Amino acid sequence: MHVPLSNPDSDAALLDLLTGSERPTAKTILPRRDAALDPLLIAAATASGPHVTRNHYQHDFFPGVMLPQSEGSWDWTKFTGDDASTRTERKRLAYVSRQAPRRQRLGLDDTQGGKENASPLSPAENLPTSHQKKRRSSLAQVTDERLRNPPTTQPESTRSVHQSLAPLEVKCMARTRIPTPHGPVFLHIYHNNRDSKEHMAIVVDPAQFSGPPAPDAPPHIRSRTLDAVWSADETEMDRITRGAYVGRLSPTSRVSSQAPEGLASALTVPRDHSHPAQQVTGLSNAIPSPLIRIHSECFTGETVGSMRCDCGEQLDEAIRLISQPITIPSQSVSSPSKTIAGRGAVVYLRQEGRGIGLLSKIRAYNLQDLGHDTVTANLMLGHQADERGYEIACAILRDLGLGNPDGAGESVRVLTNNPDKVEALEKEGIRVVERVPMIPRSWKSRNPHLVDHAASLQVDDARVEGATLIGGGAVHGEDLDKYLRTKVLKMGHILPLWLDNPEQ
Known part of the structure; x- marks a missing residue:
């Protein structure tokens, strides 16, 4: 029309x-x-x-229309606009990454994308079919190559970036008493200069409630950075609030670790690097080294109660084992044996999913449901089988006076089935005198003659108290058995395979 x-x-x-x-x-x-x-x-x-x-x-697009004092606001014929030659370029801020591109860290080239989401199982819908096939083929080759030769060392690009960083420093920001089903523990919150995560240390040392250690008792497990003087004007209440206190806090008992002077010196002697011999004075050689565990965060196992892994069970078992009383045999016929409270620490690292993060971990679970194991699923997502690091954990142990290589701290016994973890601790200078196995509770119940704790797992549908959602019970099921088998057969964990024959 x-x-x-x-x-x-x-x-x-x-x-x-x-x-x-x-x-x-x-x-x-x-x-x-x-x-x-x-x-x-x-x-x-x-x-x-x-x-x-x-x-x-x-629409009144003239800038000066609403400004009466501006020339040209009423007479538009006099409006000339801004002179392009007098304009100044807006300052652009350049972002400088402190880590290498992911494709370099994974050893991939540009054709493979180098992205976490670049999975062979989920190509983009809008890509040409030929490109999809090419991308799927190249990623499959990379996955197969990584399965045949899994990376065991950090890529050169990442190592060079870490070498350029300042020396690692950790600082305990707060400490408090936490009652648990296994007894009281001291929860320590740590900051560091490498990441923005708040790593933790769960210290089991109830002897601290009685004040300074006795001459014939082991030193207390305390944080050196927490007990240090942070500023000249800090008050005793400032120190107590962050947890730098001795004994047990109460409305009538509030003594910071600096007062009185004699008490403060008694607390700092065991960590005085200039007098390493003092820390063993009066101690019996029969007292075992503190029992520790380096534990990585697992939201699904500890909070949700997932039975795909035994992480929640391991955390509870570690606290339970460390809290067990220690019997010191008598040194002579006339002196009786002595029992002291259990002592040690769990260093809790915020490394979800062996360091790949919760998002990738959930995606890996879906790949496991498709038939892949935990190692293959990580590799298919572009990760290493295990991307965890233990530098921060070792720094936390040294801050607690544990495993120091210069003789100022105690050697440690490590609760783990992973020989790579022990090797990583020793490379950082931690003195490990024994590896204590972490046998899954479901496997213990099949071999009750091996452990005394197996009897508590035989209760009928009654919840056993514990520190995580799984409590003191045992994780079991087909998913767990497959997960544990993979850790033994592909990751070298030291565990007997009792799944097929419980009598072995």
């Missing part, structure tokens, strides 16, 4: 009204002008110059 551009009669009437000598009255009625294009506005815009369009009239 043809739409006329204008009504000649209405345009003529409007032109007479605008240019005529007689002023319009209130009763002046003009015919409607319903043209699709308004020729008068087009004519006015054309007469104003090529830089003005009808939209300038409709």
Whole structure:
């Protein structure tokens, strides 16, 4: 349908009204002008110059229109705009990454994307079919190669970045008493200069409630950075609030680790690097080294109660074993045996899913449901089988006076089935004198003659108290058995395979 551009009669009437000598009255009625294009506005815009369009009239695009003091705000013919030669370029901030691109860290090239989501199972829907096949093939080759030769060392690009960082420093920011089903523990919160995560240490040392250690007792497990003086104007309440206190806090007992002076010196002697011999004075050689565990965060196993892994069970078992009383055999016929409280620590690292993060861990679970094991699933997502690091954990142990290589701290016994973890601790200078196995509770129940704790697992549907959602019970099921088999057969964990024959 043809739409006329204008009504000649209405345009003529409007032109007479605008240019005529007689002023319009209130009763002046003009015919409607319903043209699709308004020729008068087009004519006015054309007469104003090529830089003005009808939209300038409709929307007031002139910057000075609303500013009466600005030249050209009322007379648009005087508006010249900004001089392009006088404009200054806006400063652009450049982001400098402190880690190498992912494709370099994984040893991939640009054709493979190097992204976490670049999985052979989920190509983009809008890519050409030929490109999908090429991408799927290249990623499959990379996955197969990583399965045949899994990376065991950190890529050169990442190592060079870490070498350029400042020396690792950790600082205990707070400490408090936490009652658990296995007894009281001291929870320590740590900050460091490598990441923004709050790693923790769960210290089992109830002897601290009685004050300074006795001459014939082992030293207390305390944080050196927490007990240090942070500022010249800090008060005793500041120190107590962050946890630098001795004994047990109560409305009538509040003694910081600095007062009185004799008490403070007694606490700092065991960690005085200038007098390493003092820390063993009066101690019996029969007292075993503190029992520790380096435990990585597992939201699914510890909080949700997932039975895909035994992480929640391991955390509870570690605290239970460390809390067990220690019997010191008598050194002579006349002296009886002595029992002291259990002592040790669990260093809790925020390394979900062996360091790949919770998001990738959930995706790996879906790949496991498709038939892959935990190692293959990580490799298919572009990760290593295990991306955890233990530098921060070792720094936390040294801060607690455990495993120090210079003789100022105690050697440690490590609760783990992973020989790579022991090797990593020893490379960082931690003195490990024994590896204590962590046998799954479901496997213990199949071999009750091996452990005394197996009897508590035989209760009928009764919940055994514990530190995680799984409590003191045992994780079991087909998913767990497959997970443990993979850790033994592909990751070198030291565990007997009792799954097929419980009598072995």
